[in-house]
Amino acid sequence: NAGVTQTPKFQVLKTGQSMTLQCAQDMNHNSMYWYRQDPGMGLRLIYYSASEGTTDKGEVPNGYNVSRLNKREFSLRLESAAPSQTSVYFCASSAATYTGELFFGEGSRLTVL
């Protein structure tokens, strides 16, 4: 029972490089989310997708893009990575169209040098 799967788990980038974080859920959930977690800042919402085909900005969307590829998959792309994007990124999903009980992936630790 995989739940929410994120890849990669660890990544080191140089400033200006691009990368995509992948997220997939196998619970047939409608909503998916990308959060970042930073010491002293807590968890902050980057983008979310209430249903397949829709995406919306969260609290800290600048520097990121997302794609809801299908109902299972929601990817987060950093087009030109900056040191300020060093963080732990979490993908989450919920059955409800908006929030409801959230299920989280294990996280992706990104370091931008």
Next chain:
Amino acid sequence: KQEVTQIPAALSVPEGENLVLNCSFTDSAIYNLQWFRQDPGKGLTSLLLIQSSQREQTSGRLNASLDKSSGRSTLYIAASQPGDSATYLCAVDTWGAQKLVFGQGTRLTINP
């Protein structure tokens, strides 16, 4: 703007004690409140979800209460065990916001 506060930031207690973790929020027009557990280097695990119409929820040794009028929720852990050591976060969903706002968490250590 909804703000969620958890005090204390860290708590250390001996094994076997009953304990209470606190969560306060500024906007009482909430849709639901969730408590999560996070182990070091891991994702968050949902523990309890309380709908706005509910006063409390229970799961095993955990009991969460909600008082919307005072903007407070508590997570009660009975007969604490070393395996309960983790960071506990609360998160609030406010009507119309369509997203959860998280507290900073309380890092709990249970000493054998």
